[in-house]
Amino acid sequence: MTNLLALVKPTTKSYEELCTLVREHLNPKESILMARYRFYTCQRSKGQEVASYIVKLRRLAGHCKFDGFLEQMLRDFFVLGIDHEVILCKLLNVETLNLSKAIMIAQYSVTLLYSRHNIKGTIFYTNGSFRCATGDISNISQFAIHCPIREITDAQYTMRRNYISFPITREKQLERACGFARIVGFPMVQDTIDCTHLILRAAHNNPEVFRNCKDYHSLNVQLVHDHTCRILTVKACYPDSSHDAFILRQTGVSAPFQPPHQARGWLLGDKGYLLSTWLMTPLCNPNTPAQHSYNESQAVTKNIIVRSDQAMVPLPWPLGSSPSVEWVSLCIIICCMLRNLRSQPLPPGIAPPQEV
Structure with a gap:
C-alpha cells in the first residue's frame, strides 16, 4: 500500500479511494497497443480446430477496439491462420468473403x-x-x-470388445446351446474352437519359426465361434510352429467354464486338443455304434468353424515389411471385427446397400 501511494500517506485517503487504488493495481487495464499486439501475433497451433481458433481470435480482439472493422480483422487473421494449401486456395478465390462464410468453408473442407x-x-x-x-x-x-x-x-x-466378446449370460448360453442343437442334436454346445493358418511373408527375424508343414510361412490363429459363425474370441500372435493345444493353454478360453462363471456346456474341438470337462474332442478309436454316432455328430456340429475359417481370406500378410508380429496380429483382429460387424443385422430404418 505504501508503494502504491508513493509519497502520500495512506491516512490522507478515504477507504473508497484505497479500495479503488488496490483494485486498479490488481486488475490493470491493458493498453490498446498491447491488446492489438497480442491479436496480431496470435497463431493457429498445429491441429487446432477451426472453431477453437476463431473463439481465440474473438477473445483477443475484445480489447482491441476495432469497432466497425472487427469482422474484417477477424476474417483477415482467420484466413492467415489457415496453413493447409487446399483450404487456403478455396478461401482466397472467393470474391465476397465474410467471416461466417470463411468459417463455413474451412470447417467443410477440414x-x-x-x-x-x-x-x-x-x-x-x-x-x-x-x-x-x-x-x-x-x-x-x-x-x-x-x-x-x-x-x-x-x-x-479400441472398440474390439464391442464386436468380439464371449457373453456368458443365461440367455446367451441358452441361445447358443439351442442353435448348435438344431444342427444335428448335439446337446449343450456353447462354442467350437479351432486354429487356422494365415499366410505370411517371411519374417526377417527367425523366419523358420513361422514355417509350417506345408512349407510356407503362416500364423496359427485360434478362433472360437458360436452357431452363427460369429467370432467370440481370437488369438493371432503365435507362429505356425505353436501347437493348437499349447495356444489354448496360453489363452483364457476356459475361464467362462470355470468358477465363478461356470457356463453350462462345453466347447467342441478336434483331435489337436486334450479332452476336458469343458472341451469335447472326438474319440480316437471308436468301436461301438454309439461311439461312431458321437464322432459323426461332433464332426458335423464342429464343421461350422471349418466353413468360417475358409471364409477368412488367405491373404499373404506382409510380416516381412511390418514392424512386428503384433502389428499383423492387430490387423487380423480388426478383420475379425469387420467380419462380425458384417453379420450383424442393420438397425431399424436402415436399408441394405444396393448391388451395383
Whole structure:
C-alpha cells in the first residue's frame, strides 16, 4: 500500500479511494497497443480446430477496439491462420468473403479432407489391399498411406470388445446351446474352437519359426465361434510352429467354464486338443455304434468353424515389411471385427446397400 501511494500517506485517503487504488493495481487495464499486439501475433497451433481458433481470435480482439472493422480483422487473421494449401486456395478465390462464410468453408473442407484421410486407411481392410496397392488407389506413396492405416487400426482396435466378446449370460448360453442343437442334436454346445493358418511373408527375424508343414510361412490363429459363425474370441500372435493345444493353454478360453462363471456346456474341438470337462474332442478309436454316432455328430456340429475359417481370406500378410508380429496380429483382429460387424443385422430404418 505504501508503494502504491508513493509519497502520500495512506491516512490522507478515504477507504473508497484505497479500495479503488488496490483494485486498479490488481486488475490493470491493458493498453490498446498491447491488446492489438497480442491479436496480431496470435497463431493457429498445429491441429487446432477451426472453431477453437476463431473463439481465440474473438477473445483477443475484445480489447482491441476495432469497432466497425472487427469482422474484417477477424476474417483477415482467420484466413492467415489457415496453413493447409487446399483450404487456403478455396478461401482466397472467393470474391465476397465474410467471416461466417470463411468459417463455413474451412470447417467443410477440414471435414472432407479428414473423411478422405480415413477412407484411404479403410481401403486396406475393405478390399484386402496392402499398403502398396492402397497407395496406388489413393495416388499417394506407401509411406504416406501408412499413417491413415495406423490411425484407423488403432481407433478400431479400441472398440474390439464391442464386436468380439464371449457373453456368458443365461440367455446367451441358452441361445447358443439351442442353435448348435438344431444342427444335428448335439446337446449343450456353447462354442467350437479351432486354429487356422494365415499366410505370411517371411519374417526377417527367425523366419523358420513361422514355417509350417506345408512349407510356407503362416500364423496359427485360434478362433472360437458360436452357431452363427460369429467370432467370440481370437488369438493371432503365435507362429505356425505353436501347437493348437499349447495356444489354448496360453489363452483364457476356459475361464467362462470355470468358477465363478461356470457356463453350462462345453466347447467342441478336434483331435489337436486334450479332452476336458469343458472341451469335447472326438474319440480316437471308436468301436461301438454309439461311439461312431458321437464322432459323426461332433464332426458335423464342429464343421461350422471349418466353413468360417475358409471364409477368412488367405491373404499373404506382409510380416516381412511390418514392424512386428503384433502389428499383423492387430490387423487380423480388426478383420475379425469387420467380419462380425458384417453379420450383424442393420438397425431399424436402415436399408441394405444396393448391388451395383
